[in-house]
Amino acid sequence: MAGAARARFHRLRVTAVDRLTDDSVALTFTVPTELREQFRHAPGQHLALRRTGDGAEIRRTYSICSTVPADEAPRSLRVGVRLVDGGAFSTYAHKEIAVGDELEVMTPAGRFTLDPAPGHYAAVVGGSGITPVLSIAGTLLERVPQARFCLIRSDRTTSSTMFLEEVADLKDRYPDRFQLVTVLSREEQQAGLASGRLDQDRIAALLPALLPVDTVAGWFLCGPYGLVQGAERALRGLGVRRERIHEEIFHVDDGPAPIRAAATPAHSTVTAQLDGRSGTWPVEDGESLLEAVLRNRPDAPYACKGGVCGTCRAFLVSGSIRMDRNFALEPEETEAGYVLACQSHPATEKVELDFDR
Known part of the structure; x- marks a missing residue:
């Protein structure tokens, strides 16, 4: 079972650094034969990358975007890294990591996953939230001929859209089983939906027009806090049961302030x-x-x-x-x-x- 053992770090070699957009890259790692079982994973899981800079340890998590092999442990792993203003690791990934480098990579973890099975599935993602869903959708469609997947993705502009070619490839390979809806918040499209933010009201109006909401076996919501929470409230308002909704937050800048704990009891x-x-x-x-x-x-x-x-x-x-x-x-x-x-x-x-x- 992927992720059953406690996660540990191993050194993996970088075999590709692909520029996706001006502010995002994809890193591909080769998994040596002796570590392949430890890096066996479920679609949707993530890796933590670790480095030491200025005497301090830095860890960041990045979702695996590659399709999961059906009958063998992975020979390689690919993750997407978006540049964050002032981000210690993302800046390092964009400016310094090169093919041939070795990085400390934690074995896969995370429960934002799908066990591929027949059915109709859907996702609402924003920005880099596409990363785990690309693995989920690609693995599902490849393994289960009876499965269908609807992807609603929100990005600022076409030029800022991660994995544009990979998603287009899914549409080409599975034209009858993969449905793609793109919303751009800062750029008008020649066809499709009008630009603008994908908020709760817009999602609630959009989803019933795209697919029979009550027949979807699993909803996958991933991206910034506001988008994920808006999508969840929209789905709940449409009668979707909580157990069919799966969420992963990538950015919490717009989330609620943390609850500050009271003073620690003496002698704790x-x-x-x-x-x-x-x-x-x-x-x-x-x-x-x-x-x-x-x-x-x-x-x-x-x-x-x-x-x-x-x-x-x-x-x-x-x-x-x-x-x-x-x-x-x-x-x-x-x-x-x-x-x-x-x-x-x-x-x-x-x-x-x-x-x-």
């Missing part, structure tokens, strides 16, 4: 189970549980530290916590007792986490 400790070993350590005031664990177990899993990727997911065995924000866990996961360690602060003196569940 966290006990963490990790790779079969357990330890108990103090939690300093204002420190997250992940930070407390990392001071003593540098191998604790994490990638973004922003509550977005879900890599630091852990099971709350005992005690109470407060989470600043959560953009990664589904409601059923939090109800089952899972938390994001990077966003969690102790609300009781003793907290116990299990990273192995």
Whole structure:
């Protein structure tokens, strides 16, 4: 099962650096034979890339965009990287990474995935949110002849649209099973929808005109917080059940401010189970549980530290916590007792986490 084992870093060689747009590139890594099983993944999962710059460790997560092989572990992996203003890793990827370089790459993680099966599926994506959906749609259409996929994508302009050729190729290969709708927010199109922002009201009016909403087996929403939340509210208003909606947030600049935790209870400790070993350590005031664990177990899993990727997911065995924000866990996961360690602060003196569940 892809992603079942805890994620670990390995050095992979870069075999291609493809310029997608002025502000985005695709990086392709070769996976050596001895690591291929560890990099087996489900469509929609992501990789964390790690480097050390100015004495500090930098980790960033990027979704795998390549189609997942059906019967063998991957020989290569491809991710898309969009340049972020002031972004330490994205700037490095755009200006310095070259073919032949070796990067530290974490084994695949993430639960924004699809197990290919017959049915009608759809996605609403914005900007770089196309990256995991490209893998999901391509894998589904290749493996399941009875499946159909509708992609609604929103971008600023044609020139800023990532994976334009790859999506066009899907349309050419599967003309009867792949439906593409493009919305540009800052550029008029000669044909198709009028330009403008794809908000909740527009999505709610658009979707029923495109496909029978109630027959879609799975909805995949990916991109900036505002787009994803607007699409979810539109779908819920159209009667779509929550379990059919899958979300991944790429940018949270327009999201709600984090809930600031109250002061850490005096003498707080966290006990963490990790790779079969357990330890108990103090939690300093204002420190997250992940930070407390990392001071003593540098191998604790994490990638973004922003509550977005879900890599630091852990099971709350005992005690109470407060989470600043959560953009990664589904409601059923939090109800089952899972938390994001990077966003969690102790609300009781003793907290116990299990990273192995």
